[in-house]
Amino acid sequence: MDEAVLIEQARRGDRAAFGQLVRLHRDAVYRFAARWLADPDQALDVAQDVFVRAFNGLGNYRGESRFRTWLFSITLNTARSFARRQKRRGEVRIDTGAEFIASLTPPDAKAARAEAFARAAAELANLPEKQRGAVTLRVFEGLSFKEIGEIIGCSEGSARVNYHHGIQKLREALT
Amino acid sequence: MKGQYDCDKVGDLIPEFLAGRVSEADNREVRRHLETCAECRNRANAVSLLQQTPIPRPDPDRWDHFVTEVVEETEHGRRLVPVPRALWVVVGVLVVVAIAVFLYNLITG
Numbered sequence: 001m002d003e004a005v006l007i008e009q010a011r012r013g014d015r016a017a018f019g020q021l022v023r024l025h026r027d028a029v030y031r032f033a034a035r036w037l038a039d040p041d042q043a044l045d046v047a048q049d050v051f052v053r054a055f056n057g058l059g060n061y062r063g064e065s066r067f068r069t070w071l072f073s074i075t076l077n078t079a080r081s082f083a084r085r086q087k088r089r090g091e092v093r094i095d096t097g098a099e100f101i102a103s104l105t106p107p108d109a110k111a112a113r114a115e116a117f118a119r120a121a122a123e124l125a126n127l128p129e130k131q132r133g134a135v136t137l138r139v140f141e142g143l144s145f146k147e148i149g150e151i152i153g154c155s156e157g158s159a160r161v162n163y164h165h166g167i168q169k170l171r172e173a174l175t
Numbered sequence: 176m177k178g179q180y181d182c183d184k185v186g187d188l189i190p191e192f193l194a195g196r197v198s199e200a201d202n203r204e205v206r207r208h209l210e211t212c213a214e215c216r217n218r219a220n221a222v223s224l225l226q227q228t229p230i231p232r233p234d235p236d237r238w239d240h241f242v243t244e245v246v247e248e249t250e251h252g253r254r255l256v257p258v259p260r261a262l263w264v265v266v267g268v269l270v271v272v273a274i275a276v277f278l279y280n281l282i283t284g
Contacts, residue, residue: 015246015250022241022245023242026241030233031230034230034231034233040230040231040232040233040234041233041234044233044237044241047241048248052245052248055245056249117229120224121228124225138190140225142194167189167222168218170221170222170225171220174220175220
């Protein structure tokens with residue numbers, strides 16, 4: 001069924017329609033949260049929270065941006081709150097990226113390659129928030145700089161600058 | 176010769192180029208630029224490494240029940256809309272007054 005129809009039905013309280021929307025977008029929301037937070041368990045909690053918030057806030061979605069872009073905005077805000085709560089509780093781990101990647105068990109991965117992936121994830125996790133958001137949304141989700149700007153809360157030009165600064169830092173760290 | 180595209184333009188296109196989502200013309204120009212620009216090659220390598228970094232699947236049991244749990248949670252949210260405290264105070268006062276009136280009538284006959 002057409003996404004716009006599902007949104008309209010969900011807005012009227014149709015939970016079956018909303019369930020279909022969740023099925024359509026849960027992979028992308030989880031992926032973004034997991035890359036951004038560098039933690040799969042937290043990412044799942046955040047993803048769940050995102051969809052509940054989205055359901056409650058459907059009245060605020062005007063269709064001016066893609067539905068997924070709107071969901072990514074909620075994801076970023078939710079992930080930020082999550083990370084801040086953890087920071088207040090002193091639960092921030094030093095090497096979240098390495099731990100994130102260590103949970104992987106690729107059967108044919110060579111040690112050097114796994115190490116390179118771990119470094120890449122760790123360096124991404126260490127970027128400042130806006131750069132991390134811009135790089136994640138561009139590299140993994142293929143969003144335009146205009147959409148990224150809407151999500152991270154800046155202009156299209158600033159989103160581009162954040163992306164390039166982030167990539168430059170990663171290049172310096174990884175090569 | 177780095178071709179028609181400068182480093183900024185190539186930098187913008189790298190994620191799509193690596194994912195095979197660029198036009199034929201963009202593909203040709205990005206390749207031409209990368210062949211001669213070591214800096215952009217290094218950036219492309221960093222992006223490529225990131226793109227290949229696998230993402231762990233979430234806990235399969237939680238993932239299987241994800242949609243159901245989210246929908247249930249929205250239902251709970253609706254059911255558990257908190258009644259404002261002021262409303263409870265008003266209800267309490269009315270009950271006390273009603274009991275007082277009942278007792279007064281009972282006593283005074």
